[in-house]
Amino acid sequence: TQLLEQSPQFLSIQEGENLTVYCNSSSVFSSLQWYRQEPGEGPVLLVTVVTGGEVKKLKRLTFQFGDARKDSSLHITAAQPGDTGLYLCAGDLTQAGTALIFGKGTTLSVSS
């Protein structure tokens, strides 16, 4: 069974703090996606990383793909209450997206 380990499972922080979420596997991925999900809704794609060592920034969010394409991290700078939600990583074992595996998610709560 292919596994994608995501940590931490829960994170509760104050507004303005920084945080990092990790996604690790023993498998090599052709790409890796990060999604954010709010209660009662489906996950929404934040970013896709493809190249080993790639770094992408989305405002206060920084995504990094490991050099070996087995792991990834999401760093949020100066978290805000609007960042609250479930963050999911998903790795693609093929290039067609038919073997996308998801981590179990990190529930982030940012209080003001």
Add this chain to the structure above:
Amino acid sequence: DAGITQSPRHKVTETGTPVTLRCHQTENHRYMYWYRQDPGHGLRLIHYSYGVKDTDKGEVSDGYSVSRSKTEDFLLTLESATSSQTSVYFCAISVTGTKRLYGYTFGSGTRLTVV
């Protein structure tokens, strides 16, 4: 944005009854997926389709069947619902480019309760 509509949004059904969930897309995407999401398990693939009448099993396909008679519609059927199938079900389509996957677009989900 791909238009993906799931119906119903909520359903309560009795054990042993058949249930069909519908996913409708408006942008002619080839690949469609059904996932279930449960606490402690995350998102798990039930079935997926790679074209009209072309489907394949995912990780947790037992007790489920699917059909795709038109590109835009992907149906998930619980043949005889059990309490273990109480879950939130998501439909998704994959957005692909030249030789790679950009990501998935998900519907808003169906919350199914089997009593």
